[in-house]
Amino acid sequence: MGFVSRGFRGRPRDEGVKLPPGQYLVHDFPVLSAGPTPRVPLDRWEFAIDTEDGQTHRWSWQELMALPAETPTVDLHCVTKWSKLGTDWKGVSLDTLFADVESSAEYALVYSYGGYTTNLPVEDLLDGKAWIAYQFDGEELAAAHGGPARLLVPHLYLWKSAKWVQGIRLMNEDWPGFWETAGYHNYGDPWREQRYQGD
Amino acid sequence: MTEPAQDSYQDGNALAGPLREIFAVDVTAAAGQCVHCGLAGPVASLRVYGPAPGMVARCPGCDEVVLRLVRGPDSAWLDLRGTVSLRIPLPGPGVPDGTGEGPA
Ligand SMILES: [Zn+2]
Numbered sequence: 001m002g003f004v005s006r007g008f009r010g011r012p013r014d015e016g017v018k019l020p021p022g023q024y025l026v027h028d029f030p031v032l033s034a035g036p037t038p039r040v041p042l043d044r045w046e047f048a049i050d051t052e053d054g055q056t057h058r059w060s061w062q063e064l065m066a067l068p069a070e071t072p073t074v075d076l077h078c079v080t081k082w083s084k085l086g087t088d089w090k091g092v093s094l095d096t097l098f099a100d101v102e103s104s105a106e107y108a109l110v111y112s113y114g115g116y117t118t119n120l121p122v123e124d125l126l127d128g129k130a131w132i133a134y135q136f137d138g139e140e141l142a143a144a145h146g147g148p149a150r151l152l153v154p155h156l157y158l159w160k161s162a163k164w165v166q167g168i169r170l171m172n173e174d175w176p177g178f179w180e181t182a183g184y185h186n187y188g189d190p191w192r193e194q195r196y197q198g199d
Numbered sequence: 200m201t202e203p204a205q206d207s208y209q210d211g212n213a214l215a216g217p218l219r220e221i222f223a224v225d226v227t228a229a230a231g232q233c234v235h236c237g238l239a240g241p242v243a244s245l246r247v248y249g250p251a252p253g254m255v256a257r258c259p260g261c262d263e264v265v266l267r268l269v270r271g272p273d274s275a276w277l278d279l280r281g282t283v284s285l286r287i288p289l290p291g292p293g294v295p296d297g298t299g300e301g302p303a
């Protein structure tokens with residue numbers, strides 16, 4: 001535990017910043033891509049939560065915009081070892097989107113336009129830990145960074161913050177996603193350096 | 200914030216070095232077939248995204264994933280689920296390659 005509490009840290013400076021093990025600081029915003037960038041027109045964009053009972057909750061872009069938004073400032077940690085601190089986002093908390101969702105599922109598979117998937121426990125999406133983000137640094141989220149909207153779940157490595165998010169499938173069984181089936185860790189906690197399977 | 204060039208990928212020859220670490224033959228010369236659309240062609244014709252977090256080789260016909268390669272510190276993970284098969288050119292077993300000249 002550090003002697004400065006998180007709440008009073010403010011925007012950290014380079015010197016003396018505590019990063020997760022093995023990470024280094026960047027000031028740009030690197031783009032890593034595993035495929036072509038999907039282009040989704042807003043009038044056809046849709047976000048869904050599918051429950052284990054086959055219920056689907058859907059939001060159009062307009063419906064998403066009408067929900068109360070939050071403006072989290074968070075640190076990002078990429079498994080390729082860069083970290084970017086104090087990033088400013090705007091989006092809708094998953095707590096808001098899950099408010100009317102009846103589910104007892106423990107596992108979530110996040111799926112994206114373009115076919116990307118990533119898995120995480122449902123509890124990691126709730127209690128103020130995750131957002132559907134549509135603005136970065138005061139501007140609409142660029143397609144290269146996952147716009148029009150991406151999942152933001154900053155306490156896990158950034159591959160869990162699925163770009164171009166399309167929906168979340170709630171399941172009783174864990175279903176490893178795109179990188180999780182190709183050697184990367186199933187959970188991906190940067191502070192425990194869970195990069196690869198077996199870490 | 201500057202936005203880097205979009206959809207930047209290399210051709211499948213980018214796989215030659217990383218795959219040479221695993222296979223004794225040059226796999227980029229192999230002919231493969233896409234599971235998703237059936238397109239056949241050399242591994243060198245795939246569109247390779249990456250290298251980080253991993254190399255993702257996609258079919259030039261349908262953009263679906265044909266091959267993935269992740270290199271960790273002490274392991275590599277190779278996923279070929281998007282490939283029907285790979286036809287790998289090899290010399291005949293026990294036959295000296297090249298000249299066709301047998302011993303005198
Ligand atoms: Zn194909």
